[in-house]
Amino acid sequence: MDPLEPGNRRDFLKLGALAGLGFGLGAITSAEAKPDPAQVMRRAAADIGAIRPRPAGNKPVWDLTTKPMEKIRVGVIGLNRGSAHVASTASTPFAEVVAVCDIRDDRAKAQASVVRKKTGKTPAIYSGDENAWEKMVARDDIDVVYVATPWEWHKPMAIRAMELGKHAFLEVNCGLTVDECWDIVDASEKYQRHCPILENCCYGEEELFVLNLQRQGFFGDLKHGECAYIHDQRGKPGASFLDAGRDWRRRYSTLLQGNLYPTHGLGTISQYMGVGRGDAFKYAVSVSSPEFGLSQLRERLKPDRDRSKDERFVCGDMSTTIVKTELGRTIVVQHDNTSPRPYSRINLLSGSLATFAGYPNRLAIDVDNTSSLLDPKEKRNSHSWTYEGEKLKKFMAANMHPLLKKLLVEAKKVGGHGGMDHIMNYRFLDCIRQGITPDLTVYDAASWSALLDLSDRSVRDGSIPVAYPDFTRGGWKTLKPLPIIS
Amino acid sequence: MNHPENSNRRDFLKLGALAGLGLGLSAVPSAEAKPDPRDLKLLSASDISTTRPRPVGNKPVWELTTQPTEKVRVAVIGLSRGRGHVNSAANIPFAEVVAVCDIVEARAKSAAANVKKVTGKEPAMYFGDENVWEKMLERDDIDVVYVATPWEWHVPMALKAMAKGKHAFIEVSPAVTVDECWQLVDMSEKTQRHCAIIENCCYGEEELFVLNLARQGFFGDLKHAECAYIHNLAGGVLWSLGSEGDWRRDYHRFMDGNLYPTHGLGPVAQYMNIGRGDAFKFVVSVSSPEFNLTQFRDKHQPNKGKHKDEKYVCGDMNTSIIKTQLGRTIMIQHDVVSPRPYSRINALCGTQATFFGYPARLAVDADNKHPILDPKVKHNSHEWTYEKEKLSKFMKENQHPLIKKIGELGKKVGGHGGMDFVMNYRMLDCLRQGITPDMTVYDAADWSAILEISAKSVKDGSMPIQCPDFTRGGWKTIKPLGIVS
Numbered sequence: 001m002d003p004l005e006p007g008n009r010r011d012f013l014k015l016g017a018l019a020g021l022g023f024g025l026g027a028i029t030s031a032e033a034k035p036d037p038a039q040v041m042r043r044a045a046a047d048i049g050a051i052r053p054r055p056a057g058n059k060p061v062w063d064l065t066t067k068p069m070e071k072i073r074v075g076v077i078g079l080n081r082g083s084a085h086v087a088s089t090a091s092t093p094f095a096e097v098v099a100v101c102d103i104r105d106d107r108a109k110a111q112a113s114v115v116r117k118k119t120g121k122t123p124a125i126y127s128g129d130e131n132a133w134e135k136m137v138a139r140d141d142i143d144v145v146y147v148a149t150p151w152e153w154h155k156p157m158a159i160r161a162m163e164l165g166k167h168a169f170l171e172v173n174c175g176l177t178v179d180e181c182w183d184i185v186d187a188s189e190k191y192q193r194h195c196p197i198l199e200n201c202c203y204g205e206e207e208l209f210v211l212n213l214q215r216q217g218f219f220g221d222l223k224h225g226e227c228a229y230i231h232d233q234r235g236k237p238g239a240s241f242l243d244a245g246r247d248w249r250r251r252y253s254t255l256l257q258g259n260l261y262p263t264h265g266l267g268t269i270s271q272y273m274g275v276g277r278g279d280a281f282k283y284a285v286s287v288s289s290p291e292f293g294l295s296q297l298r299e300r301l302k303p304d305r306d307r308s309k310d311e312r313f314v315c316g317d318m319s320t321t322i323v324k325t326e327l328g329r330t331i332v333v334q335h336d337n338t339s340p341r342p343y344s345r346i347n348l349l350s351g352s353l354a355t356f357a358g359y360p361n362r363l364a365i366d367v368d369n370t371s372s373l374l375d376p377k378e379k380r381n382s383h384s385w386t387y388e389g390e391k392l393k394k395f396m397a398a399n400m401h402p403l404l405k406k407l408l409v410e411a412k413k414v415g416g417h418g419g420m421d422h423i424m425n426y427r428f429l430d431c432i433r434q435g436i437t438p439d440l441t442v443y444d445a446a447s448w449s450a451l452l453d454l455s456d457r458s459v460r461d462g463s464i465p466v467a468y469p470d471f472t473r474g475g476w477k478t479l480k481p482l483p484i485i486s
Numbered sequence: 487m488n489h490p491e492n493s494n495r496r497d498f499l500k501l502g503a504l505a506g507l508g509l510g511l512s513a514v515p516s517a518e519a520k521p522d523p524r525d526l527k528l529l530s531a532s533d534i535s536t537t538r539p540r541p542v543g544n545k546p547v548w549e550l551t552t553q554p555t556e557k558v559r560v561a562v563i564g565l566s567r568g569r570g571h572v573n574s575a576a577n578i579p580f581a582e583v584v585a586v587c588d589i590v591e592a593r594a595k596s597a598a599a600n601v602k603k604v605t606g607k608e609p610a611m612y613f614g615d616e617n618v619w620e621k622m623l624e625r626d627d628i629d630v631v632y633v634a635t636p637w638e639w640h641v642p643m644a645l646k647a648m649a650k651g652k653h654a655f656i657e658v659s660p661a662v663t664v665d666e667c668w669q670l671v672d673m674s675e676k677t678q679r680h681c682a683i684i685e686n687c688c689y690g691e692e693e694l695f696v697l698n699l700a701r702q703g704f705f706g707d708l709k710h711a712e713c714a715y716i717h718n719l720a721g722g723v724l725w726s727l728g729s730e731g732d733w734r735r736d737y738h739r740f741m742d743g744n745l746y747p748t749h750g751l752g753p754v755a756q757y758m759n760i761g762r763g764d765a766f767k768f769v770v771s772v773s774s775p776e777f778n779l780t781q782f783r784d785k786h787q788p789n790k791g792k793h794k795d796e797k798y799v800c801g802d803m804n805t806s807i808i809k810t811q812l813g814r815t816i817m818i819q820h821d822v823v824s825p826r827p828y829s830r831i832n833a834l835c836g837t838q839a840t841f842f843g844y845p846a847r848l849a850v851d852a853d854n855k856h857p858i859l860d861p862k863v864k865h866n867s868h869e870w871t872y873e874k875e876k877l878s879k880f881m882k883e884n885q886h887p888l889i890k891k892i893g894e895l896g897k898k899v900g901g902h903g904g905m906d907f908v909m910n911y912r913m914l915d916c917l918r919q920g921i922t923p924d925m926t927v928y929d930a931a932d933w934s935a936i937l938e939i940s941a942k943s944v945k946d947g948s949m950p951i952q953c954p955d956f957t958r959g960g961w962k963t964i965k966p967l968g969i970v971s
Contacts, residue, residue, distance in 0.1 A: 221781075223774035223824070224803040232868060236852075285770045285948045289709040290813040292837045296707075300853060318710040318835060320807050320817050324948065328775040332805055332817070339709070340851035340867030341840040350803060352777040355826040366825035367721070368785060382825035383718060463770050463809065465948040 032134065032160070035152040038255055041179040045457055048178050049283070049467025051474075058189035061442060062472065062479055066167075066194075068435040075099040075142040077133045077157060079107040081171060082148035084416040085198070086111045088425035090118040091414045095429045101126035101136045137161050144169055144432060146198070150248040155180045162193040169428060171198050172263040174445035177453040178469055181446035185471050188442040196428060196438040197445035199267035200417055201345060203424040205408075207268040208401035210349055210356050214272045215484050218371045219351025222273055226348035226357075227265025228334035230341055234297045241294065241338070242301055242308050250308065253294055253315040258286050258455025259335040260315060263448040265345045266323075266333050267440070271482060272349050276443050279327045280476040281468035286455035288316025293338020321455045323468070326476075333451065355382070363387040363395070373399055402486035403427060427485070439482055446471040518620065518646075521638040523736050527665045534664050534942055535952035544675035547927060548761075548957065548964050552653075552680075554920035561585040561609075561628045563619045563643060565593040566729060567657060568634035570901040571684070572597045574910035576604040577899045581914045587612035587622045619643060623650045630655055630917060632684070636733040641666040644681055648673045653680040655913060658748040660930040662737075663938045664954060667931035671956050674927040682913060682923045683930035685752035686902055687830060689909040691893065693753040694886035696834055696841050700757045701969050704856050705836025708758055712817045712833035713750025720778045720823035725788035735779070735793075738800040742773050743941030744820040745800060748933040750830045751818055752925070756967060757834050761928045764812045765961040766953040769936060771943035773801025778823035806940045808953075811961075818936065840867070848872040848880070858884055887971035888912060912970065924967055931956040 072095045076082040079102040089095045097115045100123050102108045108127035116122040124139075126132040137145060137160055145161040147154055148171040155175055158168035168188075174197050175181035188195040201207060213219065234241050241250060252260050273279055294313040298305050317338050323331040334346070347358030353369040356362070362385040365374065380386050387395045400408075407426055411419030431438040450469065458466045472479065560575045562568040565588035575581040583601045586609050588594045594613035602608040610625075612618035623631065623646055631647040633640055634657040641661050644654035654674075660683050661667045674681040687693060699705065724738075725731045737745050758764055779798045787794070802823050808816040819831070832843030838854040841847070849867040850859065865871050872880045885893070892911050896904030916923040935953065943951045957964065 221775070221777045223777055223801075224805075224821075283948065285772065285807075285950075287770065287807040287809050287815050289815045289835075290707070292707045292709060296837055316709075316813075316815075318815060320710075320815055322770070322772040322805050322807065322948070324772050328801075330772050330774045330801075330803060330805055336710075336835075339835055339840060340838065340854075341835065341849050342867070342869050350774075350821075350824055350826065352781055352802075353825065355824060364826045368782075369825075382827065384827050463768065463807070463950045465770070 032156055035156060037152045037176060037251055040177045042453070043178055043457070045461050045464060045466050048454065048457055049469050051470050052182055054473055055186055055190065058186060059192065060475055061188050061192060061194065062475055063437055064192060064194065065437065066432070066435045069143065069433060070094065071096055072429050072432050073098045073141055073143045074146065074429070075101065075136050075139070075144070076111070076146040076148065077101045077136065078148035078171070079111045080148070082146055083111055083114070084421045085146045085148060085425055086114060087414055087416060088422045089429065090115045091410070091422065092426055092429055094433050096121070097123045098141055099124040099126060099136050099139060101133050103127060103132070133157060134160065137164050137166065142166055144429070147171060151176055151252070152248070155183055158184055158195055159187040162187050162191040162195060165191070165193065167194040167432060169196055169198050170445055172449070173261065173452055174449040178450050181450045181471060182469070185442050185446050194432070194438055195442040195445060196440040197263065197267070197448060198424065199263050199440055199448070200420045200424045201264045202267045202271055202440065203403070203420040203427065204268070204418070205404060205420070206347060206358055206361055206396070208404050209396050209399060210347070211268070211271055212399060212401040212484060213373070214349065215481070216371070216373065218354055218369070218373060219349060220353030220366070220369070222329055222349065222351045224330045224350040225269035225273060226332040226346045227269045228336070228344055228346045229261045229264045230334060230336045230344040232339060232341060233337045234293060237301050240297065240301055242298060242305070244307065247307070250294070250311065253313045254311050255314070256452065256456045257288055257314050257316060257459040259319045259321050259333060259451055261335055261337070262333055262451035262455070265347070266331070266448050266451060267444070268347060269331050269349070270444065270448060273325065273329060273331070274481045275325065276447060276472055276476050277479040277481045278476065279325045279329065280470055280472070281447055282324045282326050283465040283467050284321050284323045284451060284454045284458060285463055285465040286319060286321035286458035287463045288459045289318040291316050293317045297338065319455060319459070321451065321458070323451070361388065361392055363392055402484060406486055439485065443471045443475070518642055521642060523638045523662065524740055526638070526663045528938060529664055529942070531942060531946060531949070531951060534939060535954055537955045537958055538668055540675065540958055541672055544672060545678065546960055547674050547678060547680065548960055549922055550678055550680065551922065552917070552920045555629065555918055556580065557582050558914045558917045559584045559627055559629045560632065560914070561587065561622055561625070561630070562597070562632040562634065563587045563622070564634035564657070565597045566634070568632055569593070569597050569600070570906045571632045571634060571910055573600060573604070574899060574901060574907045575914065576601045577907070578911055578914055580918050582607070583609045584627055585610040585612060585622050585625060587619050589613060589618070620646065623647055623652065628652050630914070633657060637662050637737070638733070641669055644670060645673050648677040648679040648681060651677070651679065653682070653917060655682050655684045656930060658683060658685055659746065659934040659937055661934040664935050667935045667956060671927050671931050680917070680923055681927035681930060682925045683748065683752070683933060684909060684913065685748050685925060685933070686905045686909045687749045688752045688756055688925065689888070689905045689912065690753070690903070691881070691889055691905070692832065692843055692846055694889050695881045695884060696832070697753070697756055698884060698886040698969060699839070700834065701966070702856070702858070704839055704854070704858065705834060706838030706851070706854070708814055708834065708836045710815045710835040711754040711758060712831045713754045714819035714821070714829055714831045715746045715749045716819060716821045716826060716829040718823065718825060718828070720782045724779070724822070725793070727789055731789070735796070738779060738798045739796060740799065741937070741941045742800045742944050743771055743938070744804045744806055744818060744936055746820055746822070747818055747936040747940070750832070751816070751933050751936060752929070753832060754816055754834065755929065755933060758810065758814060758816070759966045760810065761926070761932055761957055761961050762964045762966045763961065764810045764814065765955060765957070766932060767809045767811050768950040768952045769806050769808050769939045769943055770948055770950045771804060771806035771940035772948045773944045774803040776801055778802050801944070804940060804944070806936065806943070808936070846873065846877055848877055887969060891971055924970060928956045928960070
């Protein structure tokens with residue numbers, strides 16, 4: 001949910017200097033007991049991977065269709081990260097922001113005024129009260145609720161929204177534990193409401209390019225992927241990970257030992273590999289490095305030291321997890337947000353006929369690759385990167401994903417991590433408009449987020465492999481791959 | 487082995503085109519029963535992790551000193567890859583190549599002729615006979631024997647060389663199994679002969695630069711490293727008869743793990759002082775499916791379809807994670823068949839800086855106050871602080887003393903961009919001075935053991951496999967490598 005997930009490397013470099021500003025989300029209290037991340041249910045290795053029976057009466061939602069509609073009415077909770085979703089929605093002709101909600105009055109008012117400026121209509125404002133979000137969710141003129149609050153609030157807010165008949169668009173991470181992941185799956189299946197994960201990185205330019213190539217068989221047989229959330233968020237005095245606004249997020253570094261933020265990397269690789277749609281995660285094995293980053297930051301940043309002086313950081317700086325899939329493929333997933341290194345999601349896809357690597361972007365093409373996208377007269381050699389720099393840019397432009405072709409110009413105008421926020425929001429809202437299933441479902445939300453708990457469990461148990469629960473309850477074997485949508 | 491272990495990316499790109507030429511090693515048969523990799527003793531999960539007791543009478547060799555000598559007398563077995571070592575030794579003033587050995591007569595003669603050309607003196611030649619290497623080892627005028635033969639021959643040859651009073655310099659991987667690793671350690675400790683792994687990548691310019699910085703505390707607290715052997719051999723050398731195509735593919739038929747760990751792991755282990763203050767604790771390993779060897783074979787039918795019945799079990803990409811006793815993590819990969827450019831990754835992450843290879847990049851923390859940095863220049867690790875020309879300049883200013891001393895000569899003599907020569911010069915210079923080489927039998931064992939340990943983990947569903955301690959507790963007190971010159 002960090003506001004600085006770059007859409008591409010160049011944008012990131014520009015944003016780099018802002019990375020430490022600590023745009024934390026305000027905690028949003030409510031009549032619902034305030035969730036405490038230390039109290040969430042942790043499972044033993046033996047049953048963390050078990051498939052739970054589907055409660056009677058529930059039905060799968062992977063091809064849930066809903067009634068098409070002309071105008072989608074949107075409410076947004078959490079207006080720090082959520083401000084990007086407000087901006088997108090206000091710029092989408094078939095969507096309307098009817099309500100905004102934040103514990104802070106100033107944030108709520110500011111977003112309401114953004115909407116008014118853009119559309120001429122002022123949305124309802126909910127703020128300042130611990131119950132505010134519940135009141136908003138109870139309105140009967142909302143189709144979709146965006147949930148962009150601190151992680152511990154995601155599940156209760158999403159479930160309440162679905163219970164009250166809304167689709168819930170849920171920020172990353174969607175569930176903190178495997179238990180929470182099951183809860184949102186069951187709620188979505190019970191209420192027959194969509195609960196997609198708002199994984200904006202699935203809509204990045206490079207990611208959509210790779211997905212587009214992959215769907216056309218360009219990579220041959222897929223064998224291996226690598227991804228990460230490597231983002232130095234330590235910051236500097238007055239704008240650091242030790243600030244009050246970051247209290248909730250820092251808390252996780254005192255509770256969990258694995259990958260705290262898996263979905264930005266894992267989402268895109270899962271889409272390339274058709275995870276949940278023909279393949280599925282089988283198990284995860286995880287190892288963490290020692291912790292230095294936050295402890296040393298605390299020593300360095302004296303003014304902020306007192307706030308966190310009693311915190312004990314147990315999360316290793318670098319978490320490396322390997323996920324094995326049912327088809328035998330391997331995925332490396334890393335997390336490191338306290339080391340002195342440039343941002344990277346790695347974004348590597350390795351197939352029998354080609355290899356793509358991000359940060360910086362490079363593509364190697366096998367001599368035996370006979371894809372029709374290639375010029376048969378061009379001599380290629382995968383012993384060096386076939387396309388990089390300008391040559392790759394040209395190839396990317398020639399093979400742009402249809403969704404990007406349609407929306408790129410507008411998305412760059414609206415902004416939000418280089419435009420990918422808008423592309424995602426537009427596409428999701430468009431799915432609701434048409435009444436079709438969004439590209440990212442509650443099963444994606446669950447399986448990608450579950451790595452948080454699974455990696456922690458593996459690390460705690462000395463890096464034993466931990467079986468992955470199958471949130472589709474066998475559905476992955478017959479679900480069709482995502483088409484190339486536009 | 488005989489692949490372009492480049493010392494820098496630019497050199498590699500030049501060498502890239504040669505990668506498939508198949509300058510392989512011939513099998514060297516002997517009176518000793520020809521070893522079959524399928525007969526190797528693979529251990530159970532409990533045995534593989536056991537630290538075996540030191541046999542009575544054996545003594546550690548981690549600070550073994552020997553009689554200094556003016557001239558180090560060298561013999562080389564296996565003259566495909568070994569030819570590089572012959573050439574290095576011939577160009578070192580305090581070394582002499584006294585004998586060369588290969589089953590193929592032409593290779594022995596060619597290497598001998600090269601020595602004669604460089605030094606004026608022709609070494610003895612051993613070739614053509616299955617026993618020849620054993621005959622060569624009977625000589626009493628050899629100080630060190632290089633073993634550069636197919637993997638299954640490494641251990642028997644090294645053991646016999648040490649038993650005959652010679653130091654053994656073994657090519658990578660020195661051993662295929664953990665049991666073999668113990669044999670090397672025990673023989674070295676018994677005979678008090680050095681048994682060094684000749685891991686040339688530890689002497690690459692970039693690697694020595696990173697090591698130099700790490701030794702000076704530039705990286706702060708080390709937390710994580712990444713390394714690999716990613717080198718596409720699927721279209722070339724793995725099918726090359728008369729060389730590696732005769733034997734190297736065999737390992738893909740019965741082991742699923744990291745078949746070639748040391749090129750990546752050696753340098754990273756040196757950065758982290760593995761065996762000298764830290765040690766490998768356990769390994770988890772996961773393999774991808776196998777595609778590319780089978781697909782290449784079926785599409786191109788190399789050697790007229792001779793290999794059509796072979797079944798390859800080694801996953802194309804193997805990823806292992808090693809946890810160390812100090813809690814650090816090392817990700818290590820092996821992929822010799824996928825369509826991707828060469829890479830050893832060569833990443834080192836500390837609290838004060840991060841280095842990545844392929845291409846080389848260095849990020850320096852804003853708070854890094856190391857004296858080699860200009861205090862007036864502001865750093866920002868949100869971007870690569872040094873890359874390309876800027877990094878080349880910084881690397882030059884902070885070159886490892888060994889490179890300063892013989893880097894230029896190394897480039898002239900050649901061998902993977904010069905690193906073969908730098909390594910051979912340093913290793914032979916240690917023998918000349920009578921001091922312990924930088925890489926010991928414990929390094930040879932630690933690094934090679936990942937081969938069987940990773941395969942074991944894969945076989946057991948990626949369970950963590952504890953690493954045996956070949957130093958038998960010595961790592962806790964052995965001093966870190968100095969910055970040598």
